[in-house]
Amino acid sequence: MRHVARMRFSDVAELNRYALGNGLDVLLLKDDRAPIISYQTWFKVGSRDERPGKTGLAHLFEHLMFNQTKNLPAGRFDRLLEAAGGETNAATWVDWTYYYENLPASKLNLVIGLEAERMANLVLKEPQVRSEKEVVANERRYRVEDDVQGQASEVLYATAFRKHPYRWPTIGWMRDIEGFTLRDCRDFYKRYYAPNNATIVLVGDFEPDAALRLIEGAYGGLRSSRIQRPKRSVEPAQRRERVVSLTLPTATEKLQLGYRGPAFGTYDHAVLAVADEILFGGRSSRLHRALISEGELASEADSSLSPFRDPGLYEIWISMREGKRAASAQLVLDAGIRRLQRGQVTSSEMEKAKNRLELAFLQSIETVTGKAESIGFYTTVLGDPRHIFLRMEQLRKVDRADLKEVAARYLQPSQRTIVRIYPKLGTAHD
Amino acid sequence: MTKDTGIKRFVTAGGLVVLLEESHDLPLVNFECVLRTGATLDSVGKVGLARLTAHMVRMGTKQLRYQDVDEAIDRFGAHLSIQVAPSYVTFQGAVVLRNVDALFSLLGHLFTAPAFRVRDLQKLKRETVSEIVDMRDNDRALAFVNFRKSLFGQHPYGRNIMGTRKSVGSISQTDVVRHHRKYYVASNMVLGIAGPLSQGHVESLIYKCFQDLRRGSPPVVRMPEAQAPSGYRLVMVDKPERTQSQIVMGTLGTSFQDADHDALEVANAAFGGTFTARLMREIRSKRGWSYGASSRLGHDRGREAWWMWTFPEVQNTVACIQLKLELYDALMKNGITPKEFAFAKSYLINSYAFECDSPTKRIDQRITEEVMGLPRAYYANYVKRIRAVKREDANAAIRRRLARDRMVVTVLSTASEIDKGLRSLRKWDTIRKVPWDA
Numbered sequence A: 001m002r003h004v005a006r007m008r009f010s011d012v013a014e015l016n017r018y019a020l021g022n023g024l025d026v027l028l029l030k031d032d033r034a035p036i037i038s039y040q041t042w043f044k045v046g047s048r049d050e051r052p053g054k055t056g057l058a059h060l061f062e063h064l065m066f067n068q069t070k071n072l073p074a075g076r077f078d079r080l081l082e083a084a085g086g087e088t089n090a091a092t093w094v095d096w097t098y099y100y101e102n103l104p105a106s107k108l109n110l111v112i113g114l115e116a117e118r119m120a121n122l123v124l125k126e127p128q129v130r131s132e133k134e135v136v137a138n139e140r141r142y143r144v145e146d147d148v149q150g151q152a153s154e155v156l157y158a159t160a161f162r163k164h165p166y167r168w169p170t171i172g173w174m175r176d177i178e179g180f181t182l183r184d185c186r187d188f189y190k191r192y193y194a195p196n197n198a199t200i201v202l203v204g205d206f207e208p209d210a211a212l213r214l215i216e217g218a219y220g221g222l223r224s225s226r227i228q229r230p231k232r233s234v235e236p237a238q239r240r241e242r243v244v245s246l247t248l249p250t251a252t253e254k255l256q257l258g259y260r261g262p263a264f265g266t267y268d269h270a271v272l273a274v275a276d277e278i279l280f281g282g283r284s285s286r287l288h289r290a291l292i293s294e295g296e297l298a299s300e301a302d303s304s305l306s307p308f309r310d311p312g313l314y315e316i317w318i319s320m321r322e323g324k325r326a327a328s329a330q331l332v333l334d335a336g337i338r339r340l341q342r343g344q345v346t347s348s349e350m351e352k353a354k355n356r357l358e359l360a361f362l363q364s365i366e367t368v369t370g371k372a373e374s375i376g377f378y379t380t381v382l383g384d385p386r387h388i389f390l391r392m393e394q395l396r397k398v399d400r401a402d403l404k405e406v407a408a409r410y411l412q413p414s415q416r417t418i419v420r421i422y423p424k425l426g427t428a429h430d
Numbered sequence B: 001m002t003k004d005t006g007i008k009r010f011v012t013a014g015g016l017v018v019l020l021e022e023s024h025d026l027p028l029v030n031f032e033c034v035l036r037t038g039a040t041l042d043s044v045g046k047v048g049l050a051r052l053t054a055h056m057v058r059m060g061t062k063q064l065r066y067q068d069v070d071e072a073i074d075r076f077g078a079h080l081s082i083q084v085a086p087s088y089v090t091f092q093g094a095v096v097l098r099n100v101d102a103l104f105s106l107l108g109h110l111f112t113a114p115a116f117r118v119r120d121l122q123k124l125k126r127e128t129v130s131e132i133v134d135m136r137d138n139d140r141a142l143a144f145v146n147f148r149k150s151l152f153g154q155h156p157y158g159r160n161i162m163g164t165r166k167s168v169g170s171i172s173q174t175d176v177v178r179h180h181r182k183y184y185v186a187s188n189m190v191l192g193i194a195g196p197l198s199q200g201h202v203e204s205l206i207y208k209c210f211q212d213l214r215r216g217s218p219p220v221v222r223m224p225e226a227q228a229p230s231g232y233r234l235v236m237v238d239k240p241e242r243t244q245s246q247i248v249m250g251t252l253g254t255s256f257q258d259a260d261h262d263a264l265e266v267a268n269a270a271f272g273g274t275f276t277a278r279l280m281r282e283i284r285s286k287r288g289w290s291y292g293a294s295s296r297l298g299h300d301r302g303r304e305a306w307w308m309w310t311f312p313e314v315q316n317t318v319a320c321i322q323l324k325l326e327l328y329d330a331l332m333k334n335g336i337t338p339k340e341f342a343f344a345k346s347y348l349i350n351s352y353a354f355e356c357d358s359p360t361k362r363i364d365q366r367i368t369e370e371v372m373g374l375p376r377a378y379y380a381n382y383v384k385r386i387r388a389v390k391r392e393d394a395n396a397a398i399r400r401r402l403a404r405d406r407m408v409v410t411v412l413s414t415a416s417e418i419d420k421g422l423r424s425l426r427k428w429d430t431i432r433k434v435p436w437d438a
Helices: A057-064 A076-083 A105-120 A126-145 A148-160 A174-179 A182-192 A208-219 A267-280 A286-293 A326-341 A347-364 A368-382 A387-397 A400-410 B049-057 B066-075 B097-112 B118-137 B139-152 B165-169 B173-183 B199-210 B261-271 B278-285 B314-334 B338-355 B359-372 B382-388 B391-401 B415-425
Strands: A002-008 A014-019 A025-030 A036-043 A087-092 A097-104 A198-204 A242-248 A254-260 A298-305 A313-320 A416-423 B002-004 B007-011 B017-022 B028-035 B078-084 B089-096 B189-195 B231-238 B246-252 B290-297 B305-312 B406-413 B430-435
Touching: A025 A208, A025 A368, A036 A105, A036 A368, A057 A087, A057 A097, A057 A126, A057 A182, A076 A087, A076 A105, A076 B338, A097 A105, A097 A368, A097 B338, A105 A198, A105 A208, A126 A148, A126 A174, A126 A182, A126 B290, A126 B305, A148 A242, A148 A254, A148 A313, A148 A416, A198 A208, A198 A368, A254 A326, A267 A286, A267 A298, A267 A313, A267 A326, A267 A347, A267 A387, A267 A400, A286 A298, A286 A326, A286 B066, A286 B118, A298 B118, A313 A326, A326 A400, A326 A416, A347 A368, A347 A387, A347 B028, A347 B066, A347 B089, A368 A387, B007 B359, B017 B199, B017 B359, B028 B097, B028 B359, B049 B078, B049 B089, B049 B118, B049 B173, B066 B078, B066 B097, B078 B097, B089 B097, B097 B199, B118 B139, B118 B165, B118 B173, B139 B231, B139 B246, B139 B305, B139 B406, B189 B199, B189 B359, B231 B415, B246 B314, B261 B278, B261 B290, B261 B314, B261 B338, B261 B382, B261 B391, B278 B290, B278 B305, B278 B314, B305 B314, B314 B391, B314 B406, B314 B415, B338 B382, B338 B391, B406 B415, B415 B430
Parallel strands: A025 A198, A242 A416, B017 B189, B231 B406, B231 B430
Antiparallel strands: A002 A014, A014 A025, A036 A097, A036 A198, A087 A097, A254 A313, A254 A416, A298 A313, B002 B007, B007 B017, B028 B089, B028 B189, B078 B089, B246 B305, B246 B406, B290 B305
């Protein structure tokens, strides 16, 4: 095990990075305020590594990985962890997949053994694949088919992107989920589930030397993989506004917008994050006031900036009040953005945005799990956990001129996609 | 001030209980102010009053409009949210350390001198109605609201905390002022703080900001005993174009105060409280019918609900309900097995570390003890109590608490797809169909 880097994480804690000969990346942060640990395994594989017709495969693995392995019968993995008082789950998005276990500190040995086992020895057979496909189809019905916002978000990305893999949903198209074969799964596992494609993050109450010995013992013998990713597609610039309309069983009109945004990690992304705070952050923000508290047009107005390795979207979701038209919300939104583009930002707005982002940053690293997630995410997406703190520095640096310039560059109607949702006539009672 | 497991507790002259855990990890302060009031105290025609009153508190004082309050909270790098539960109301938030004094000063003004302007109340009422309408998009929430309504009937636990369009419309400024006068008194509040603050700092903050809290005794509230309706009752919440059904079914469970509450907790963990429990194994692992399958035991001052939740594809709805009824019958008849029992205990004992792994969680537990009238160290003794539970206790709790013949089954789905199958599934004592946008 080679020590690669050391960085200060807080006044009392330092983060250490190590590398195993087979390419496994290991990050350790000791935090002994409670007798617990968070153990996370981040794989550099997400829905961007899929191809049309096989969408949702990365997410399917989030399910399959909890099944049988060479040395553990089906169900044993979860049962051992739960008996130990642990919580385990996983998440997948466009650029990554990660698995986590939160456990009492005394169970470190157990979790290291289990994670190493499933990284190398997952057993993929027809019955497990069939059953998990069914579970994932049900998950999709829950999150997309029967959810207004879930449907809108899927249509938004499918319309905004034409070449890049961000155009398909991470959970996959239903027909693709139904069509996965055992061979698809075996190939995917062989290619992406290997030590040289993974980062282990351990945060909590443990002895670093003992933890390193355990990790080396469990993973040292695993073989690295030759990872050939699909050829990257570059999304061409969007030059015209794209509009899609849906009619759904819902009581009120809705509006989902997506402006083509910058890649995560760039300075533009940090600037747009500050702009987003000015527009939608908190109850005193421009658009919360104009749409909800003072304007009384909408009941909900949310936004998010996609934290993707490649340029993603700046998403906006507005749910109208009864009888209010989505078109009126769009006019309000456009006016709020135009003021940003003209450089009309007050000192108070700037102060609020930065203080709120600082609060969010502190909250994100408050718990052992939060710290591990931040370390794993920044390492996997940007290659270095130092970006946790560099990001905060970028946010502090943003000034009015940056906001004006970035708003003018990204928040143009020609670069946005709009999904308008109308209540289906006859489905709502008056 | 007494020290107890790292948490300091003191009571102000007016009776406000303050709990503090000093934590110097980050320049961040978390706080929670909980009042012993809630939706169960709303009178029959004014459901939603506790919630509206809580939200009116943050609408400003004579000197500050709601816009000023929102502006200040955002400028401080703070967050303040309000949650209203059946038996309590929580003002919960966080603030960056350098602005903690300013934020507490604002909170003090809001609690002690709210303006309760009529125009703000009208605005909040319109906002509440729009939230009630929005809930129609949330299938899960709609299923749960209808389940509780059917299970608890006229009991306050059966209410939708937000109220209805009609009940919200009937709430006046006088109602809000009266509710506030009655319940927002120092001795009815518990304030918990976790962060890098010394005892001296907190004491002076509380003295400065909360000394004007009204004094006096809040009314003693007696909760009526809940009664589950007899027989098997089916409620279909009819929503068009559903691809899956949200199924919530259950009966009454226990209250915090019941002697067999812990035993039933162990039984529930074995049956449906974990990812590998019996319910999940049968419905998701073996059959792949539902993404989630769980059972839960409600916790409150009075006897709460026990329920199972699944969401299968529409075509598996009837079979899934049938299986759940069979599993329930088997649970009532045979209880949990020795292996399941040992596993559930191990899980609850070992996972307790995560119930108290941060200052905020520890403070929250202490607040619950104070607000729910639980014995001091109720949570500190949790593991000891679970260890003491025997399998006979768990199975006796199942038989005593979970009624075999009092079951409410609520299904949100497209009724035309499941109506026939459900009607022929068993003999139902009542069948009710509710439109999704009722």
